[in-house]
Amino acid sequence: MLKLIKYLKPFIGLIIIAIILLFAQAMADLSLPDYMSKIVNNGIQQGGIVNAVPKAIRESQMNKLIIFMKQDDINLVMDSYTLINASSENYAHYIELYPALKNEPIYVLNDIGKSRIDELNPIIGKAFIAVSGVNKIKSKAKNGMIDFNGNKIPANTDLFNFFKNLPQEQRTKISDEMNKQFTALGNKMIIQAAAIPIKAEYEALGVDTEKIQTRYIINTGIKMLLISLISALCIIGVGFLASKTAAGLARNLRMAVFTKVQSFSKAELDKFSTASLITRTTNDITQIQMLIVIIIRTVFYAPIMAVGGIIKALDKSQSMSWVIGVAVISLLILITTVFLTALPKFRVIQNLIDRLNLITRENLSGMMVIRAFNNQNFEEKRFDQANKNLTNTNLLVNRIMAVMFPTMMLIMNGITLLIVWVGAHQIANSSMQVGDMMAFMQYAMQIIFAFLMMSFMFIMIPRASVAAQRIAEVLDTEVKIKDPENPKSSNKKLKGLVEFKNVSFRYPGADEDVLKNISFKALPGETTAIIGSTGSGKSTLVNLILRFYDVTNGQILVDGVDVRDISQNKLRDKIGYVPQKSYLFSGTIESNLKYANENASEADMNEAADIAQAIEFIKEKADGFKSKIAQRGANLSGGQKQRLSIARALIKKPEIFIFDDSFSALDFKTSAVLRKALNEKTKSSTIILVAQRISTVMNAEQIIVLDEGRIVGKGKHKELMKSCKTYQEIALSQLSKEELA
Incomplete structure (x- = not known):
């Protein structure tokens, strides 16, 4: 797979842009549960009140709050608020906002920064909780008496004056005892607990608290919609870039494979079957194309989501981090098991596709022969067997994959139940907010879906890896027949001279030579015919001239230069080739x-x-x-x-014509007329004629007789009839003595 990475270089820019968009999408997706948590916590539970620092407080209420504050905190609070009364400049403006100003002065929050608000939250929040606690104590009076710390106090006692007259240390101690639980839980729970009395204070001021709640929920919802829109645009952009990159890579790979195959000699073409090369150029490259799309969509996005989801989830509740650990470990075990089980089967599938393509191609190409021998049933059984093998292997892999998704859903639903069960207990203990539990659940789902997306990649990687190896095999195949580094120019005085000098040739992997010590010259303006029995090496001999193969020993010279020292392009420009088929x-x-x-x-x-x-x-x-x-x-x-x-x-x-048994489909009359016209129009060219008919070669200036790869006769027709027994046998098997005379 790594060998093909260099083909991604033209698309680096697109991939970088896609990564940036994926990061933006991940950040958007990770922020949505947090906003949902804010709607539940702040918008619904807290009525739109986001902190424990009210924008306005009645003077009477402020006097109660400062009872439960330390002197330094009182100074900080008073420095943050301004008292508004009938003599204030902005009295008319504030009376519209806070109608209760008609009855008593109010404190209005100054324009302070977020850091000051964060500093004031626990101070004022605890004070509101303490005041609320005192009011609850008074409401629980029985028989005209209040039970306070085991002491009985008359119900008509002004508790706030009572607390005010206590020493500062004692007041602080009582205040800390009253909101000890919330102090341990942190600012979030202090704000949530203070939200109810703050809302009551706003109502006392004449503020429409429902409007505050509605405005907060709508504003947060609009933010969520905008974030969702950004995420959608990122998804579209990444999809476009991923498709463009994958399609471009597939195009370049197909061109590279096609160009490489074009340079193959017959030795390399014999190594790969035609069906296999077709599969590698189409199906295998399609597998890589699909993988690239998935990699761009998931290999960057999924880890960001997984890591970001874990961080966000821990921010909501560290006490439930073990739930995330259980989910991640379960998913890793599942994915690893599936990966190791399915991996060996993917190479088998690609080989079976090759086999199926081979049988299909043979069946279509040889349809007439199959029908002539009435072997349709045999071919059907052969195809059916290959088809069944591929189907069964695919079914096995798909069954393995089919187990993974229900199991993942089981893990996901189990984790959801676990979060609800644990979270419910924490909410009951006031150690967690409902919105935080819901956000934690969504982050857990995002983490699981991130692993689910990565599992798709793990499914594709084995198959695409096999496909990549098969493509790399083609691209890395060393072409045995190469152009020389310093090609030589042919002798311009010699046009079409072909000479074999002690040429021997052996096919790759063969035990013995097919051609042995072949030596002859084919001169311009003459016809050199090559004849011999089937398998004597006639076609192999002319293939060596074209450099479809290179000689094992000896030399083939064209215009005085070894064919291995001429560029293939220039060599083949000199030759007009008519193949046997x-x-x-x-x-x-x-x-x-x-x-x-x-x-x-x-x-x-x-x-x-x-x-x-x-x-x-x-x-x-x-x-x-x-x-x-x-x-x-x-x-x-x-x-x-x-x-x-x-x-x-x-x-x-061309200067040289090679006819490799090119008249076999012609009748004798047409063949004779064609050869006569050919001799008249190509008088200056070298003609090398491979044939099995004696009538085709009888008039050649030179006839080479081959038998088992050796030259057993060389000369004209009449000479060979006298001196070459092999030629005589071939001639007499086709024509009578009178016709041969």
């Missing part, structure tokens, strides 16, 4: 002919088609040279395909 591309007759020379004129096409004896059937078609050619020339006969292949080579006008 005619191959046409989908398109038109014109596009197939111009495949050899894209600048060929209409006159060139007419001449080549005329020499190849193809002009007649081309003119019979309604569209002439514009007539459509199906894939592999499926809408043409074997003879027509062969003649168009020959015409294609002729349009190139």
Whole structure:
């Protein structure tokens, strides 16, 4: 997988932008539970009152509050408020805000910063709780007496005056005892406990407390909507960038694989089956494309969410951190088990896809042969077996994966119940707020979903890793036939001279040579024919000229230069090749002919088609040279395909023609006429002709007879009839003595 990372270099910019957007999305998503917690805690439970420092307090109420404060705290509080009465400049303004100002002066909070408010929260909050506690004591009077710290006090006693007259130390001690529970719980619980008396104070001032609550909830809700919108825009942006990056990478990989395969010699093509190369170029690259999308979406986002969720959850309640630990450990065990179980199966799946593609391709290519031998049932069974093997393996992997998601949901729901159970006890003990418990639950879900997203990546990585290895195998394959570092130029005086010097050749992995000590010259203006029994090495010999393979020993010279010292492009520019099996591309007759020379004129096409004896059937078609050619020339006969292949080579006008048994599909008459026209039009070119028919090679200036990879005869027809037994046997098996004379 790491070998393919270099193909991501053009997309580094897009990936960085995607990471920035993912970070923004994660921050937005992590902030939503906190706002939800604020709506529950501050908006619903506290009536929109977010701190224990009221904006205004009646003078009578302030006098009660300072009873329960230390002198330094009283000074701080008084410094933070301004007394407003009938003589104040802004009296008219404040009386609209606080109608109770008509009855008594009020203290209005100055414009102080957040740090001062944070400092005042515990001071004023505790004082409000203490005042509220005193009022509760008075409300519980029985039989005209108040029970206070075990002492009976008359119910008509002014407790606030009573406390005011006590020494400062005693007052502080009583105050601390009254709000000891809240002091231990921290500022949040102090503010929540003080919210009720503060709300009562606002009502006493004539303030619409419902409006305060509604405004807070709406404002917080709008913030949540804006954050959700930002998150949605980030998701869209990341999706676009991830798709663009993955699609671009897939495009570049397909081009790299295709270009690499184009450079393969036959040795490399024999190493990889055609079906496997197709799978690697399509299915395997698609697997990597899907992985890149998932990696960009999850490999950066999920860890941010997981770590951020843990931090946020601990901020809400450290006492429940063990719940997060249980969830994370459970998920890691599950993902590791699934990963180790499924990983070995993914390579098997890719190999089975290769096998299925191979059988399908063979079936489609060999359909006529299958029907001719009435073997449809056999092929169906063969395909069915390959299909079943792939299906069963896929089912096994999918069943393993199918177990993971319900198990994750079970863990998630179990964690939810655990949080509710533990959180309910803490809420009952006043050690946690309801909103914090709900936020903790959401953070726990975000952590679990982050691991769930990472599990998708872990599912894709094994399969994509196998696919990447298979692609890397193609890209890392060392091409054995390479251009020389310093290519030589051919002798300009020699045009089309081909010479074999003691050439031997052995296929990779073979035990013995296919060709042994082959030596001959093919001269310009002459036809050199190569004949021999099936398997004698005729096609292998001409493949060596084209450098489809390189010789094992010896040399092949073209125009006086070893073919290994010439660039492949220049070497093949000199050669017009007609393969044993005619191959046409989908398109038109014109596009197939111009495949050899894209600048060929209409006159060139007419001449080549005329020499190849193809002009007649081309003119019979309604569209002439514009007539459509199906894939592999499926809408043409074997003879027509062969003649168009020959015409294609002729349009190139090369110095050397190689015909590898290229007249086998032609009848004797057409073959004779074609060869006669060919000899007339290509007098200056070297013609190397591989054939099995004696009639095709009889008039050649030089005939090479091969038998088991060795030259057993060399000369003209009449000479070989006298001197070469192998040639005689081939000739007499095809023609009578009178025809051979």
